[in-house]
Amino acid sequence: MRKRIVILMVIILGISCSDKKKIPKEVLSMEKMEAVLTDILIADALNVERCAKDTSLKLQNENASYFLKIYKDHKTDSSVFNKSYDFYLRRPDMLKEIGDTVIAVLNRKNQQPANLNDSLKKKINGSNVTQTPR
Secondary structure (H helix, E strand, O other): OHHHHHHHHHHHHHHHHHOOOOOOOOOOOHHHHHHHHHHHHHHHHHHHHHHHHOOOOOHHHHHHHHHHHHHHHOOOOHHHHHHHHHHHHOOHHHHHHHHHHHHHHHHHHHOOOHHHHHHHHHHHHOOOOOOOOO
16 A cells, blocks of 8 residues: 555656646747847837937837837737746746846846947937038
């Protein structure tokens, strides 16, 4: 009898541990989810800045249009993204992995050389434009 209980416990343990990392077909892979979330966070940050400068813009509307473009770029849609997000919310270990990767990617993007950012600012401000004589 004791032997049967041990065997049953091993089977139950094996079944409960086997599917922890399995991702259903209709859910974005962890890599794809990381890429989409990274783009969404960047778009949101840019939109927050734009909306602070131009009060006629509404953050929710701006984000909606950017998010649609992000979904299209990643060949997905909002329903698949939301289903995937719900899936990962129920798996905190996987969501933590995704979050750690997204943070690392955003930190790397933030650490880009200052001269690259400076050259972009010059182009935006027009300080690199030379005046032609009249």
